[in-house]
Amino acid sequence: MDWLARAATLRQWTSKGVRAPHKPLLLLYALARHQQDADRELAYTAVEDDLKRLLAEYGPRGRTSPAYPFHHLVSDGVWEVRTKGGHGSPGTNVGDLRASGAAGRLAADLRSSLRSDPALLGRMARTVLDLHFPPSLHRELCDAVGLEIEDAETRPLIPGQRRRSPALRELVLTAYEYQCAFCGYDGRIGAMPVGLEAAHVRWWALGGPDEVANAVCLCSLHHKLFDKGVLGVSDEHRVMVAQRFVGHSAAARDHVLALTGRPLLGPQPGASPIAPDHRSWHTDQVFQGPARPAAAA
Known part of the structure; x- marks a missing residue:
């Protein structure tokens, strides 16, 4: 599985240049939590305030619900959600996520890949940062979500990725x-x-x-x-x-x-x-x- 490619191609709503960093922020947050405890599930009620703060700080103006990325990131194959009734998200309604005991974490295949290749986590994080946020915010974002990565070992390795002009x-x-x-x-x-x-x-x-x-x-x-x-x-x-x-x-x-x-x-x-x-x-x-x-x- 090419996890770097998946990190680079998160499905996002786009219209006339409107920013939609909801999924990238949740993926960075999930990578950080995996780094701290690989087996821990993230209950929606426990992380809702953290996600709301990240969206307010690093997202575009306007009211945004953390329920949106919590539900929709599943479609990218890097995230899974289960409820008290079994696997699968109840949707983007905040009340349903709370009432159903929804909890999410990185997809099982991705967790397995991260265990066998620990450096993959840093490369995925760097890919998300480079594709969605300016360099001036990268270190601050890592600190905000609790990620510990080394710049020297996490340069993105996506073939054909657009390069910045050194001139x-x-x-x-x-x-x-x-x-x-x-x-x-x-x-x-x-x-x-x-x-x-x-x-x-x-x-x-x-x-x-x-x-x-x-x-x-x-x-x-x-x-x-x-x-x-x-x-x-x-x-x-x-x-x-x-x-x-x-x-x-x-x-x-x-x-x-x-x-x-x-x-x-x-x-x-x-x-x-x-x-x-x-x-x-x-x-x-x-x-x-x-x-x-x-x-x-």
Whole structure:
């Protein structure tokens, strides 16, 4: 059984670039629980709050039920559900899952493969992370679900898998003249820039192209906040700060809240600005709007 291929081809509802990370999040969670106790079943009532938190933190805006992936992941052959009445899920109704004593865990064949090849767990996790989330969130996601994996041993091994462009970072940093487009940070050690990154606007994991028109130069802090949806870019190429963000310290005010409404720094003349369709995708799928009014800064 090619479990890496199964991890790479989870069936998901898709429409016009809408993010649907429900199954990937549950699979990461299940891999972590298997790593901790390979024989333990996960009662829906025991994990419902954990899954709800993960979906709220790493899913798109809007109300989402953890019952959806708990039921539907079975169709991908990596997950199984049983109730007090036997094998099989009662559906996506939360009340039915609770009342039936539904419990899930990784499919029996997958558990057997993980016992015979322990490194498979890390490779599956890395495949899911690379295909559904930006690199800035990978370590945080592993910590959130309780996964322990080593980067060096978990590079995905899917033949023909799309590769990131190694040239993009230099192209983007040059376009933005080696400064964060949000705050202007331009630190260097000698001739080498430090703490500056090429941030994809439409996530590479979800089909975003490796091109300057789909990227922006950001410092490490603002890249992370951009990928978390705290920060965004308006149609007028100004920084948006989500109203949901709360920070009372001077650092939070200076490094985040003070950015509200600030025009982007760059790109330089002749370089491609962020394309409208990529900017709209980020606003719809990642930004935790609504945005703060500029006067609130």
